[in-house]
Amino acid sequence: MHHLILLLLSCFASLTHQACNPFDQESLLSFQLYIPSSSLNWPSSGDCCLWEGITCNASGNVTHLWLPSKGLTGTISPSIGNLTHLSHLNLSHNRLFGPLPITSFSTLIQLQILDLSYNSLIGEFPSTLLSNHIKLVNLSSNLFNGLIPSSYFQQAGNLMSFNVSNNSFTGPFPSYSFCSVRLLDFSYNDFSGQIPPGLGNCSKLQTFRAGFNNLSGPLPDDLYTATSLEELSLAVNYFSGSISNGIVQLKSLTTLELYSNQLTGLIPKDIGKLTKLRHLLLHINNLSGSLPPSMQNCTNLTTLNLRVNFLQGDISTFNFSMLLQLRTLDLGNNNFTGNLPSTLYSCKFLTAVRLTSNQLEGQVSPEIVALESLSFLSLSTNRLTNISNAIRSLMGLKNLSTLILSKNFMDEAMPDDDHITISDGFQNFEASGFWWLSTQW
Ligand SMILES: *[C@@H]1O[C@H](CO)[C@@H](O)[C@H](O)[C@H]1NC(C)=O
Ligand SMILES: *[C@@H]1O[C@H](CO)[C@@H](O)[C@H](O)[C@H]1NC(C)=O
Ligand SMILES: *[C@@H]1O[C@H](CO)[C@@H](O)[C@H](O)[C@H]1NC(C)=O
Ligand SMILES: *[C@@H]1O[C@H](CO)[C@@H](O)[C@H](O)[C@H]1NC(C)=O
Ligand SMILES: *[C@@H]1O[C@H](CO)[C@@H](O)[C@H](O)[C@H]1NC(C)=O
Numbered sequence: 001m002h003h004l005i006l007l008l009l010s011c012f013a014s015l016t017h018q019a020c021n022p023f024d025q026e027s028l029l030s031f032q033l034y035i036p037s038s039s040l041n042w043p044s045s046g047d048c049c050l051w052e053g054i055t056c057n058a059s060g061n062v063t064h065l066w067l068p069s070k071g072l073t074g075t076i077s078p079s080i081g082n083l084t085h086l087s088h089l090n091l092s093h094n095r096l097f098g099p100l101p102i103t104s105f106s107t108l109i110q111l112q113i114l115d116l117s118y119n120s121l122i123g124e125f126p127s128t129l130l131s132n133h134i135k136l137v138n139l140s141s142n143l144f145n146g147l148i149p150s151s152y153f154q155q156a157g158n159l160m161s162f163n164v165s166n167n168s169f170t171g172p173f174p175s176y177s178f179c180s181v182r183l184l185d186f187s188y189n190d191f192s193g194q195i196p197p198g199l200g201n202c203s204k205l206q207t208f209r210a211g212f213n214n215l216s217g218p219l220p221d222d223l224y225t226a227t228s229l230e231e232l233s234l235a236v237n238y239f240s241g242s243i244s245n246g247i248v249q250l251k252s253l254t255t256l257e258l259y260s261n262q263l264t265g266l267i268p269k270d271i272g273k274l275t276k277l278r279h280l281l282l283h284i285n286n287l288s289g290s291l292p293p294s295m296q297n298c299t300n301l302t303t304l305n306l307r308v309n310f311l312q313g314d315i316s317t318f319n320f321s322m323l324l325q326l327r328t329l330d331l332g333n334n335n336f337t338g339n340l341p342s343t344l345y346s347c348k349f350l351t352a353v354r355l356t357s358n359q360l361e362g363q364v365s366p367e368i369v370a371l372e373s374l375s376f377l378s379l380s381t382n383r384l385t386n387i388s389n390a391i392r393s394l395m396g397l398k399n400l401s402t403l404i405l406s407k408n409f410m411d412e413a414m415p416d417d418d419h420i421t422i423s424d425g426f427q428n429f430e431a432s433g434f435w436w437l438s439t440q441w
């Protein structure tokens with residue numbers, strides 16, 4: 001009895017769903033023609049709403065074409081433009097090549113989600129894609145080139161996510177001021193010139209990436225009013241000038257990546273207001289001054305990389321004991337002075353520390369054994385003293401696999417102490433690990 005009712009119910013359910021609109025079916029079949037070698041198993045007849053990767057609405061109009069990672073090889077057929085009810089199109093992770101049928105895309109006025117990432121598509125940005133409904137565009141990891149016109153963004157009033165990373169787009173960075181967007185990724189392209197003002201109006205923007213381009217000029221400081229930002233990544237460009245203290249308005253920031261630019265001036269003095277910061281990567285710039293004391297308030301920091309700058313000051317006065325989440329610390333190739341900071345030994349999760357090429361002095365304290373997770377330590381090219389003590393202390397670090405101490409301990413003899421035999425200590429030095437103690441290097 002129950003079964004009968006269920007059966008009747010399911011009959012009604014399928015009756016409420018009309019079979020595929022024949023026009024859409026024909027369009028799909030000619031779409032398939034363009035991708036001859038694929039794992040698509042669409043029959044040439046039957047209800048196309050039941051085919052793999054197809055979703056229809058209750059009237060039988062095709063609304064979703066969702067075929068990621070299907071091994072599709074070929075080009076995208078112009079007949080896609082006949083699927084005028086399409087709201088979701090996902091063809092990511094296939095082997096599609098050739099240009100997009102740009103004029104066909106202009107008829108997809110219902111399109112909300114477009115994911116063509118990880119293919120080998122070429123040609124210009126489909127700016128005919130002017131749908132006011134569009135929410136998500138992911139063209140990343142293809143071979144697109146040419147400009148992205150600013151006018152595109154003026155039409156796309158509902159855009160929330162825009163990822164064109166890892167293509168060959170060129171020309172000026174598009175300006176963007178009327179803004180509902182949450183995610184923008186322009187990284188790994190060839191954009192040049194400055195980032196124009198406008199992003200400051202994007203009050204919902206959470207992720208902004210434009211690293212690995214040819215961008216220059218000052219950092220776009222109107223961005224500092226986009227206070228929802230959680231990730232700001234502009235690494236590997238030619239940005240110059242200083243990092244304004246205004247950046248501390250971005251209170252939600254967890255990742256700040258500005259490495260490999262030409263930035264000068266100080267680390268913002270109030271950076272400690274960014275208490276959610278986890279990753280601060282400012283290495284390979286021309287920053288000067290000392291570590292701002294307020295950085296002690298960035299208690300969520302796990303990665304701090306400031307290497308290759310002109311930073312200075314007595315590092316032993318900085319209180320690392322508040323940065324208890326630190327995993328990676330790199331202050332190498334600067335001009336820091338003073339003793340190894342004893343407060344560092346509170347940071348028990350540290351796995352990698354590089355203080356190479358500074359002017360640090362004094363001895364390695366036995367307290368260093370508290371860093372139980374440490375696997376990489378480089379202290380080379382400083383002015384440390386007492387090599388026997390150093391080795392005795394460092395032998396207690398059971399997870400250490402790489403230790404670099406070269407260019408320290410000037411005029412000291414290599415230790416001949418019986419207690420210091422490499423086979424007793426440094427138990428976890430693996431075949432791939434290495435250690436350098438040379439005083440000559
Ligand atoms: C949607 O599909 C129905 C059923 O096939 C069809 O009659 C109708 O014309 C289609 N709607 C549009 C807007 O084309
Ligand atoms: C299906 O989509 C078509 C075209 O967008 C629309 O005209 C029709 O009302 C939709 N049907 C339902 C039940 O939503
Ligand atoms: C497209 O499909 C892939 C694979 O399932 C998925 O990872 C991706 O999130 C989808 N794209 C969108 C915009 O949902
Ligand atoms: C679908 O689009 C193609 C190319 O735009 C066109 O030549 C064809 O006539 C259309 N198919 C139908 C069934 O209208
Ligand atoms: C494309 O980007 C969107 C937004 O970032 C994301 O949701 C989607 O998962 C991405 N697609 C793939 C295949 O990663």
Ligand SMILES: *[C@@H]1O[C@H](CO)[C@@H](O)[C@H](O)[C@H]1NC(C)=O
Pocket residue numbers: 117118140141163165166183184185207209
């Ligand atoms: C953009 O797409 C690429 C893949 O092409 C992905 O690695 C990256 O994480 C995406 N960006 C964002 C912000 O999700």
Ligand SMILES: *[C@@H]1O[C@H](CO)[C@@H](O)[C@H](O)[C@H]1NC(C)=O
Pocket residue numbers: 118119141142166188
């Ligand atoms: C860029 O795209 C290529 C080809 O799809 C892919 O192999 C590579 O991993 C991508 N690189 C990044 C950084 O996303």
Ligand SMILES: *[C@@H]1O[C@H](CO)[C@@H](O)[C@H](O)[C@H]1NC(C)=O
Pocket residue numbers: 190191192193214216
């Ligand atoms: C990089 O930017 C500079 C300065 O804006 C410009 O002169 C140069 O032509 C750009 N290079 C490329 C490859 O776009």
Ligand SMILES: *[C@@H]1O[C@H](CO)[C@@H](O)[C@H](O)[C@H]1NC(C)=O
Pocket residue numbers: 176177178197198199200201222
């Ligand atoms: C922000 O948007 C307003 C209109 O909403 C506009 O007048 C203003 O110029 C925009 N600001 C920037 C920096 O583009």
Ligand SMILES: *[C@@H]1O[C@H](CO)[C@@H](O)[C@H](O)[C@H]1NC(C)=O
Pocket residue numbers: 275276299300
């Ligand atoms: C550290 O991050 C967590 C998770 O985002 C957050 O809840 C916490 O408030 C942060 N700590 C501080 C001091 O802001």
Ligand SMILES: *[C@@H]1O[C@H](CO)[C@@H](O)[C@H](O)[C@H]1NC(C)=O
Pocket residue numbers: 272293294295296297
């Ligand atoms: C850290 O934050 C507290 C509370 O906001 C503040 O009183 C203190 O001065 C800050 N410390 C530094 C070194 O800036």
Ligand SMILES: *[C@@H]1O[C@H](CO)[C@@H](O)[C@H](O)[C@H]1NC(C)=O
Pocket residue numbers: 310335
């Ligand atoms: C490092 O500091 C010393 C002494 O203060 C100074 O002579 C030297 O020029 C500095 N080097 C760099 C690279 O800043």
